Amino acid sequence: MVHFVGAGPGAPDLITRRGAALLQKADCIIYAGSLVNPALLGLAKADCAIYNSAEMTLEQVLDVMRQMEAAGKITVRLHTGDPCLYGAIREQMDVLDAEGIPYDDTPGVSSFCGAAAALNAEYTLPTVSQTVIITRMEGRTPVPEKEKLASLAAHGATMVIFLSIGLVDKVQQALLEGGAYTPDTPAAVVYKATWPEEKTVRCTVGTLAESVHAAGITKTALIVAGGFLGRNYERSKLYDPAFTTEFRKGTDQ
Numbered sequence: 001m002v003h004f005v006g007a008g009p010g011a012p013d014l015i016t017r018r019g020a021a022l023l024q025k026a027d028c029i030i031y032a033g034s035l036v037n038p039a040l041l042g043l044a045k046a047d048c049a050i051y052n053s054a055e056m057t058l059e060q061v062l063d064v065m066r067q068m069e070a071a072g073k074i075t076v077r078l079h080t081g082d083p084c085l086y087g088a089i090r091e092q093m094d095v096l097d098a099e100g101i102p103y104d105d106t107p108g109v110s111s112f113c114g115a116a117a118a119l120n121a122e123y124t125l126p127t128v129s130q131t132v133i134i135t136r137m138e139g140r141t142p143v144p145e146k147e148k149l150a151s152l153a154a155h156g157a158t159m160v161i162f163l164s165i166g167l168v169d170k171v172q173q174a175l176l177e178g179g180a181y182t183p184d185t186p187a188a189v190v191y192k193a194t195w196p197e198e199k200t201v202r203c204t205v206g207t208l209a210e211s212v213h214a215a216g217i218t219k220t221a222l223i224v225a226g227g228f229l230g231r232n233y234e235r236s237k238l239y240d241p242a243f244t245t246e247f248r249k250g251t252d253q
Contacts, residue, residue, distance in 0.1 A: 001069075001075070001102050001103065001104075002068075002075045002077060003022045003026070003074070003075065003076045003077070003105075003106060004077045004079065004083050004087075004089055004092075004103060004104070004106065005019040005022055005078050005079070005083075005106045006019060006079060006080075006081060006083050006107050006108015006109070006110075007019070007032070007035075007037065007040055007078050007079060007081070007108055008081065008114075008194070009081055009109055009113065009115075009193050009194045010037050010111070010114065010193060010194040010195035010198075011037070011114075011194040011195065012037050014109050014114070015040060015108065015109075016106060016107070016109075018106050019106045019108060020040075020043055022074075022076050023041075023044060023078070024043050024044070024045070025045075025074060026044060026045070026048055026074050026075065026076040027048060027073035027074045027075070028048065028051070028064065028068045028076070029041065029048055029050050029075075029076045029078055030050075030051045030056075030064060030076070031050070031052060031053065031078040032054065032079050032087075033052050033055070034054065035220070036078055036079075036080055040078070049064075049068075058088075058091060061077075062092065062095055065077075065092075065101065069101050077089075077092065079108070080111070081108055081109065081110040081112075081114075082107050082109065083107075083108070085110055085112075085162070086163060089105070111193050112134060112160045112162075112224075114190070114194040115160070115188075115190040115193045115224060116224075117194070118190045118193045118198055118200050119188055119190065119200060119224070121224075121228060121229060122228060123158045123160075123226075123228050124228070125227070126233055126234040126235070127234045128226075128227045128230070128232070128233045129226055129228050131155065131158065133152050133155065133160065134160045135147060135152055135159070135160075135161060135162070136162045136163040137149050137163075137164035137167045137171050137174065139163075139164070139166075139167055148174070149161070149171065149178075150174040150175075150177040150178045152178070153174060153175045153177070153178025154178040154179055154180050155178075155180060156180030156181065156226070157226065158225075158228050159223075159224065159226055160222060160223075160224050161222065161223040161224070162222060164223060165189065165212065165218065165220075165221040165222075166218060168208060168209045168212045168213075169209045171209075171223055172205060172206075172208040175205050175225055176205060181205045181226075182206075183204060183205055183207075184204050185204060185205040185226065186202070186225070186227065186228075186230050187204055187205045187208050187223065187225040187226075187229065188200060188201060188203065188224050188225075189201040189211070189212055189215070189217060189221050189222070189223050190221060190222050190224070191215075191217050191220060191221040192220050192221070199215065199217070201215045208223070
């Protein structure tokens with residue numbers, strides 16, 4: 001059996017209880033390199049075989065899974081955050097399906113949630129933004145033509161940008177090209193959200209690249225942008241005394 005497990009954003013106590021239990025009983029752990037806090041590997045049994053997938057190809061990862069399955073062993077494929085985001089799990093699952101190897105998927109806390117917590121922020125504020133766009137900047141690997149960053153930025157929604165801190169100058173340019181964000185639109189960068197070395201940088205879209213370079217951040221960071229980082233919004237209708245819900249009568253009745 002293969003268990004895909006989300007390791008969470010970094011802090012070892014932010015893995016789910018189910019994920020931790022699977023690590024404790026695994027005969028083999030294949031973890032996503034430096035993106036996974038090594039403290040989680042401390043949950044492994046003494047005789048657990050541990051592989052760093054950063055040093056492996058897809059074919060090598062699958063070979064280990066096959067060997068463990070043939071021996072009746074339990075494998076945990078430990079991905080960073082939640083594996084449904086940039087986890088490259090579909091290509092693994094398709095092969096396991098084709099070969100009849102059973103597997104399941106245990107979700108984890110994504111780093112974009114960790115970043116919001118680090119900033120004490122809410123991505124969806126009434127009258128500001130009710131949409132969160134999770135994406136990345138095109139680099140050595142392309143994005144679909146309709147998902148170019150400038151096109152997405154035209155919506156003016158809350159933007160969470162993964163895997164792009166090394167391209168921050170191009171990110172800033174694309175955000176401004178979209179037309180909805182101005183140089184004064186709030187932005188922030190969170191380095192290693194929830195890790196002990198977490199660092200946050202608050203800036204604007206217009207000062208994004210300059211701020212990142214000044215902070216010396218070159219990897220393992222999320223870029224967020226949008227009015228949700230500002231101070232203006234309306235309170236939630238759900239808790240407005242004038243608003244009637246299924247559970248209480250408001251003063252508007």
